[in-house]
Amino acid sequence: MQNTFTALFNLKVPIVQGPMGNVAGPKLIAAVANAGGLGILPIWLDPIDVAVSNIQATMALTNKPFAVNIRADLVQRDLISAAIDTGVSIIHLFWGDPKDSVSAINDARMIATVGDREAAQVALDSGAVALIAQGIEAGGHVLSEVPIEALLAQILDVAGDVPVIAAGGCASAEDGAHLISLGAAGVLFGTRFAVCQESEAHEDYKQAIIEASENQTIRSLCFDLGWSDAPHRTLINSTTTLWDDAGQPPMGERPGEGDEVIRTATGQVLRRYSVMPPIHNTTGDIQAAAMYAGTGASRIVDCPTAAAIVEQFNIALG
Numbered sequence: 001m002q003n004t005f006t007a008l009f010n011l012k013v014p015i016v017q018g019p020m021g022n023v024a025g026p027k028l029i030a031a032v033a034n035a036g037g038l039g040i041l042p043i044w045l046d047p048i049d050v051a052v053s054n055i056q057a058t059m060a061l062t063n064k065p066f067a068v069n070i071r072a073d074l075v076q077r078d079l080i081s082a083a084i085d086t087g088v089s090i091i092h093l094f095w096g097d098p099k100d101s102v103s104a105i106n107d108a109r110m111i112a113t114v115g116d117r118e119a120a121q122v123a124l125d126s127g128a129v130a131l132i133a134q135g136i137e138a139g140g141h142v143l144s145e146v147p148i149e150a151l152l153a154q155i156l157d158v159a160g161d162v163p164v165i166a167a168g169g170c171a172s173a174e175d176g177a178h179l180i181s182l183g184a185a186g187v188l189f190g191t192r193f194a195v196c197q198e199s200e201a202h203e204d205y206k207q208a209i210i211e212a213s214e215n216q217t218i219r220s221l222c223f224d225l226g227w228s229d230a231p232h233r234t235l236i237n238s239t240t241t242l243w244d245d246a247g248q249p250p251m252g253e254r255p256g257e258g259d260e261v262i263r264t265a266t267g268q269v270l271r272r273y274s275v276m277p278p279i280h281n282t283t284g285d286i287q288a289a290a291m292y293a294g295t296g297a298s299r300i301v302d303c304p305t306a307a308a309i310v311e312q313f314n315i316a317l318g
């Protein structure tokens with residue numbers, strides 16, 4: 001299926017891989033790009049040298065273009081400039097007003113994630129060439145309180161000729177095809193790509209998504225150590241239950257706050273309520289950590305390759 005979105009980025013399939021801090025690395029981004037979709041590499045967590053090295057590692061695996069993911073509220077202009085100097089031509093901004101970041105974008109193209117009509121208008125005024133409408137169903141950090149179908153209609157209303165990509169709760173190729181039938185020019189899959197062969201997520205985290213039943217995600221402020229006051233959707237687990245049972249108290253009053261839950265490969269201790277998800281080389285109580293997942297988790301039952309996810313979606317589009 002070809003449309004304004006695929007033409008804009010020279011894609012074979014109107015699919016976007018959701019940027020996922022620590023979980024989506026060069027292998028995943030390159031696999032999606034090589035399969036004909038748009039990969040987005042998160043670099044907003046990285047110092048400049050690490051970001052540059054991850055961009056170069058991705059470029060070594062694909063000659064297709066891909067985007068990098070930047071946090072707008074942190075105004076990461078140095079990171080944007082470093083990405084562009086390394087050869088990136090698509091900048092994806094999320095969380096907040098893009099206005100202060102755009103001076104660094106120059107000739108590169110900007111995509112913005114938006115959660116309501118006003119944010120869409122601000123992104124368009126800042127020069128966005130495509131919008132990602134992220135509904136409340138989405139895994140990870142999510143500003144919107146609007147379900148994706150209603151949000152998509154709102155954003156299409158203001159977007160004009162600018163393509164709108166739908167995100168949130170899409171787990172299957174059929175979910176995606178449905179959103180295309182509602183007017184989306186493309187579909188973004190996050191959690192679906194967290195559970196694929198090239199994802200950096202810990203195997204126990206992938207398995208927890210595979211085993212998740214309906215209504216086993218929660219949008220909350222539970223995992224706020226490292227990024228506070230930012231609503232996010234995760235699987236319900238021992239940490240969310242502990243916090244919920246205590247009446248969802250604020251930082252400083254939460255049960256088990258000092259508990260060591262997991263450790264990174266470099267030995268860094270991550271305490272209960274840390275924002276960091278468990279990745280392949282994390283050790284400890286994996287299932288008590290922040291396991292970000294969208295409401296579609298219950299429909300994810302396998303761990304295919306990224307290329308198979310892209311191909312299934314392409315087939316569903318007919």
Ligand SMILES: Cc1cc2nc3c(=O)[nH]c(=O)nc-3n(C[C@H](O)[C@H](O)[C@H](O)COP(=O)(O)O)c2cc1C
Nearest residue numbers: 018019020021094138139140168169190191292294
């Ligand atoms: C593990 C995980 C980490 C995420 N990290 C980021 C991030 O670093 N930057 C970002 O823009 N969005 C992030 N998100 C949100 C996704 O890019 C995307 O909007 C969301 O996953 C779509 O909903 P779905 O998971 O239901 O498909 C994350 C999502 C997940 C599941």
